[in-house]
Amino acid sequence: MCGIIGYKGPENASEIIFTGLKRLEYRGYDSWGIAAKKDRGLFSLKRAEKLGEFEGKLPETHTAIGHSRWATHGGVSERNAHPHLSCDGNIAVVHNGIIENYQELRKYLMSKGHLFSSDTDTEVIAHLIEDYAKAHPFRESVLKAIEHLRGSYAIVAIKADEDEVIGARKDSPLVVGIGDGECFLASDVPAFIDHTKKVVFLGDEEMAVLNNGAEFYDVVTGKEIEKEATEVEWDAEQASKGEFEHYMIKEISEQKDSLLRAVAHEDKTLMDIADQINNAFGVFFVACGSSYHAALTASYIFSKITKKHINVVYASEFPYYEDFLTERTLMIPISQSGETADVMAAVKTAKKKGTKILSIVNVMGSSLMRASHSCLLMNSGPEIGVLSTKTYTSQVALLTMLAYACVGKLKEGKELVRKAAEAAEELTSAESRIKIVELASKLHKEEHMFSIGRGVSYPTALEAALKVKEVAYVNCLGFCGGEAKHGSIALVYDGMPCLVFSPSDETKADILSNAMELKARGAYIIGVSPENNETFDCHIKVPDVGDGNAIVDIIPVQLFSYYLAKLRGCDPDKPKHLAKAVTVR
Numbered sequence: 001m002c003g004i005i006g007y008k009g010p011e012n013a014s015e016i017i018f019t020g021l022k023r024l025e026y027r028g029y030d031s032w033g034i035a036a037k038k039d040r041g042l043f044s045l046k047r048a049e050k051l052g053e054f055e056g057k058l059p060e061t062h063t064a065i066g067h068s069r070w071a072t073h074g075g076v077s078e079r080n081a082h083p084h085l086s087c088d089g090n091i092a093v094v095h096n097g098i099i100e101n102y103q104e105l106r107k108y109l110m111s112k113g114h115l116f117s118s119d120t121d122t123e124v125i126a127h128l129i130e131d132y133a134k135a136h137p138f139r140e141s142v143l144k145a146i147e148h149l150r151g152s153y154a155i156v157a158i159k160a161d162e163d164e165v166i167g168a169r170k171d172s173p174l175v176v177g178i179g180d181g182e183c184f185l186a187s188d189v190p191a192f193i194d195h196t197k198k199v200v201f202l203g204d205e206e207m208a209v210l211n212n213g214a215e216f217y218d219v220v221t222g223k224e225i226e227k228e229a230t231e232v233e234w235d236a237e238q239a240s241k242g243e244f245e246h247y248m249i250k251e252i253s254e255q256k257d258s259l260l261r262a263v264a265h266e267d268k269t270l271m272d273i274a275d276q277i278n279n280a281f282g283v284f285f286v287a288c289g290s291s292y293h294a295a296l297t298a299s300y301i302f303s304k305i306t307k308k309h310i311n312v313v314y315a316s317e318f319p320y321y322e323d324f325l326t327e328r329t330l331m332i333p334i335s336q337s338g339e340t341a342d343v344m345a346a347v348k349t350a351k352k353k354g355t356k357i358l359s360i361v362n363v364m365g366s367s368l369m370r371a372s373h374s375c376l377l378m379n380s381g382p383e384i385g386v387l388s389t390k391t392y393t394s395q396v397a398l399l400t401m402l403a404y405a406c407v408g409k410l411k412e413g414k415e416l417v418r419k420a421a422e423a424a425e426e427l428t429s430a431e432s433r434i435k436i437v438e439l440a441s442k443l444h445k446e447e448h449m450f451s452i453g454r455g456v457s458y459p460t461a462l463e464a465a466l467k468v469k470e471v472a473y474v475n476c477l478g479f480c481g482g483e484a485k486h487g488s489i490a491l492v493y494d495g496m497p498c499l500v501f502s503p504s505d506e507t508k509a510d511i512l513s514n515a516m517e518l519k520a521r522g523a524y525i526i527g528v529s530p531e532n533n534e535t536f537d538c539h540i541k542v543p544d545v546g547d548g549n550a551i552v553d554i555i556p557v558q559l560f561s562y563y564l565a566k567l568r569g570c571d572p573d574k575p576k577h578l579a580k581a582v583t584v585r
C-alpha cells in the first residue's frame, strides 16, 4: 500500500520524483523518502512527516527513486522510511508489498556480515542485491535477489555506479511511462501523467530496465521480452486538484461527468455481460468496503428488476464459499483500484474451481483486470482521494444498467442513470452545499451517529456510515431500519444525529416508522428524501429518480462527511491509518 516511483531522463529527477510522490500520497502518507544519483554516489533523504511539510532542498540529478509509505513492517519512523540502502550505501531500493520470508532472509544476510538499519521487510532486498552485485552486473543481481523473495513486491532500485533504473513486480502494481527521451516507473499512472500518457503495464514477474528507453525482461527466465505501450485516456488535469482544496471534494463534484461516462458504455459491451449473467449458474458479486456496498445495492436492484438472486460476498470471506463454486458460476469482482489483496485472493480461489471471472474495475492495467477472463472498465477517471466517492456511484450506476440489460431494457436503465447524472449536478451545486455546510457546522462536535435505510437504501445507509467514520472519525453505526429495535436502539440519547434514507419507494412507510421510534427516544432525525416529513428535524432534499435513487442519495452524505471532516480538523484526503489501494490481507 505504498507509492513508489523512479525516473531516468534529462529533467531534474528530484523534482519529478517529489511531484510524483504527491500524486501517489493516496497510497500511503505516513513517511516518505528519495534516493538520487549524485556525483559518484547516492544521495538519500527520508522523512517521517507529510510531503507537504518539507521545506528543504533536493539535489539536481537525472536519476532518482522515491517512496510514500503506509507502514506494515516496522513503525512509522525515519529509519523505517524508504529508500533502504545496502551496507555500502551504493544501492537504494523502494518497495510496495510484503516480503513474507524477510526474517529468514535477514538472518541469512546477517550471518554473511550485512548490517541492518531498519525494522522493515524491504531492507533485505537492498542487501540481497548488494550480495550478488559483488560478482554480477546490476540487473542480474536484481534478478537473482528476486528469486529469494516470497510474498508480493513492486520494487524500484538504483546503484551508484550504474546508469540504469530497475523495476520489477509480483502481485503489486508497477507501470512504466515512456516519454520523449525519458522514462518513469510508478505504482500508478497519475504519478507521471504530466509528462507522458504512453504506458506499459508490467505483468507479474516482469522487470523493466530504464536507461536510454525501456527494456523488459521475464524475471523467471531472465530473457528479454516485447511489451506493447498503451495510451491512457486520463489527462493531467483529471489527476490534479485544480481549483479544489482537496481531491475528495473535486471527485464528489465530478459525479455528473463520471455517471455520464458510465452511460457512454457501448450497448454491445453491456449486453454481452448481461448475457453472461443470464447464462450463469450462480452469480457472485465480490468486493470490499464501498465497492461491497455498491454490490449489495445492486443485489436489491437485480432482485427487483430481473427477479434474480445474486450472492454478495465480502472478498475476505469469499474463500470460505469455495464449495459453492463450479465451472458454470460467474464471479463478478468489483474494485475501484483493481489491486485489493482480498479481492485478488478471492479471484485465485475461484479460478482454482474453473469459475469465470468478469471484473468491474476503474484502473486500467490493474492486477484484477489482468487476472480476469473479461473486464468492464468503469471509466470514472482517476480517483485520487482516499475515499471512494465518484467510483462508488459509477459502480452502482453500471450495475443498475446491467440489471436492466439482463431483461432487455438497457435503454431504460441508461435513461435512469442519465437522470441520476442530472441529479448529481444539482446535489453538488453551490446552492445545495449551503445546507450541508450548515448541518455539518451544527453537528461537528457529535461523536456518535446512526444511519438507517431499508431495502435498496440499506446499503446506502452502510455506505453513508462508512463515509462519516473514515473521514471525520465519528462513530456512525449503519444498519437496516428494522433492526434498531433488536438492539442498537439502546444506544440512542437525546440529540443523537440519525441519517434516514427515505426515497419514494416501497420502503418509505416502514423507514419513517423506524425513524419515529428513534425520534421518540430523542434522536435528531436527518431525512434524506425527495419530500419533507414531520419526522425529520432536518430535511436534505434529493431529486426523485425512482430506481436511480441509490445512485444519488449518497451524494449529500459524501459532502456532509467532507465538511464534517474539515470542521473537525481532519484532512479529507489523508484519513488516518487508511490508504487507497489495500494491497495487504
Ligand code: F6R
Pocket: 288, 289, 290, 291, 292, 334, 335, 336, 337, 338, 339, 340, 343, 386, 387, 388, 389, 466, 470, 580, 581, 582
Ligand atoms: C471507502 C473505500 C474503501 C474501498 C475498499 C475497496 O471509501 O474507499 O472501503 O472501497 O478498500 O477498494 P477497491 O474498490 O479498490 O477494491
